[in-house]
Structures are given as C-alpha cells and as structure tokens.
Amino acid sequence: MKKTSLKPFNSFGVDAYAKKFVSVNSEKQILDFLDLNKSEKLLILGAGTNILFRNNIQYPVIKIDIKGIEIINEDDKEVLISVGAGENWNELVWWCIDNDFGGIENLVSIPGNVGSAPIQNIGAYGKEIKDVLESCRGVFVENSSIKIFNNDDCNFSYRSSVFKEDLKNKFIITNVTLRLSKIHHKINTEYSSLKQFLKENHINKPTLKNIAESVSKIRSKKLPDYKKTGNAGSFFKNPTIGKSKLKEIGLSFPDLVSYNIGKSKYKISAGWLIEKCDFKKKEEKNVSVYKNQALVIINLGKAKGIDIYNYSQKIKESVRKKFDILLEEEVNII
C-alpha cells in the first residue's frame, strides 16, 4: 500500500506520512478492516484538529468518515439524535439550531468531528458535551466487539474521558447520541465574555441562534483560523492549583485571574502563565504563540511537527521554572 501524506488531515498543517491510511464510512468497514489488520497498533483519526504528528506514522491510520444524522426518539419536550462519528461538529450545531433543538449552541465553531467530541469532552463558553451526551457506540480494536457507553460509563472530566485515557486508540467511536431540548431551552449565558457580548449588543432574551452567533463572533476574534494559520486550539489544559499556591502567585502578580472550582481548588489560565513567560515575543523555527491568545501554538508556515513539539516543551519548562506548575497537554501528541 502507498504511503499517504497526513498534511491535509491535521490542522497544524505539518507533513507526516502514514505507512497505511484507510478511510471508513460504516461500522461494517471498520470490522472488515480490523479483520485484515489483527493485533496491529492503530491511530484513529477524525478531522485532525487536536493532534500533533511529531514523526511519520509506522502503523495504520484509520480515518472515521461515518455520516448520518437521525432522530431516534422524541416527545413534546426532548429529542434524541443519533449522529455518525464522521459528521462535522459545527455543521451539527447549526442543524440543531435550524431545528430549534437546544443544548449545544454554546459549542458552536469548535472544529472537528462528532465522534471525536466525547474524547476530550469538548467544552466552551460554559458548556461541555457531557451535559447532553446520552451514549456513544463503537468497536473495540482488540476483539471487534461492539459496546454502547452510557454517559456515566464515559468518565467525563475537564477535557478528558475514558476514551482519552484507558481506551485511547483502543475503542473506535462510530456513533454519538445526544439528548436535546425542544422547548424551555436552558440558555446558558454565564460565561463572562458571552454575557458581556450579549449586554453590549442589547440581546436581553437570547435565542439559541443568538447564542451561537454571539459565540462564533467572540471566537473568531480570539482564535486564528487553522485553515490559514496552522494550530490545534488550546495546546495545554488550564491548570488547577490550591489556595496557598494561588496566594503565592497573587503576591507577585496581582493581575492573576482565578475561578474557584470548589474544595479550595482554583483554575487559572494557562494562556496567562505562558504570556508571563514572555512567549508572545518568542518565535523559533517557524513556531510561535498566537498574538491574541498565548495558549494557542501556531505554525507560521513551514514548521515541522517536531519543531512545534520542542517549542511546546520549552513553554512547559519555562512555566515550571517560573511558577512551579506543570502544564498538561490538551493536544494529542503522536
């Protein structure tokens, strides 16, 4: 089989080759593929917007292109929709808004596929997919058995799930079922920049569409378009620290912003930490951070995957040295 360039299949736009590359558009095709590739290590690929290839991939890459959106149950109040893993997430959000189905409007404009969304429990502007996910169906790579994970089985947490931890590259999600509202939508405007945007634009009783349009506009100012400037969104997770650490940093940096997440734990901005380490002024081998958001590492054109990785590790080391905080990657490093 001919090796395939993965450049069109990753939002960093780095060049790497897959020894073997297969696109599948049904669960049956996955089962056939697993039959022929027994006990081989695999890389499961969606739209490649949360992945960094450091090197060529010497094992098969299976790209999930399963399509289809179907209403599988509904009553007066709610609807259950079953969506193929290869559907585009943002298009799904707009399909829901057109149908007046509520629950994922705050998650508009997040790139990537529907089947990848549960992997890191995508979240933005006060919502996460775990808030509406009913179940995920898929196939175990090891023995081709099929399993449906209910919401509780997915072990969702901040930017993680069982699929990103114990089952990484071991379970292929083929289908995702969401439970959405048809009436009395729970409109969530709590996220501060969204609240402010709505206020400034005199939107007092926002509809689902108002929320999606507002979030889209806010996002487009903050984040680079990966089709023009290679990136994978936030490179690191926002760290959680304790009260004494918060006090310690606050003494030297009074502009520190934190969110109390309970039990004397505080979430602080990884982007802020990176900015304080002066990375907005550091460019190396065609890699830098984005001018409006230091948490986003960008490919200035010809960076190699390994250059992006090395730059990210320099950030990690600087933050560790300056603040004694260890950043954890959100992007999947391959």
Ligand SMILES: Cc1cc2nc3c(=O)[nH]c(=O)nc-3n(C[C@H](O)[C@H](O)[C@H](O)COP(=O)(O)OP(=O)(O)OC[C@H]3O[C@@H](n4cnc5c(N)ncnc54)[C@H](O)[C@@H]3O)c2cc1C
């Ligand atoms: C500009 C930009 C903004 C972003 N903003 C956000 C944001 O606000 N919030 C957020 O949470 N994320 C954000 N992201 C990250 C990214 O969009 C999400 O993580 C998205 O869900 C990734 O989807 P993908 O199809 O591209 O996944 P990929 O990058 O293809 O894969 C991601 C991981 O999931 C695994 N995987 C993919 N598909 C499957 C499957 N069917 N079964 C099992 N494993 C699978 C892969 O092996 C890999 O480990 C952003 C990215 C970009 C580029």
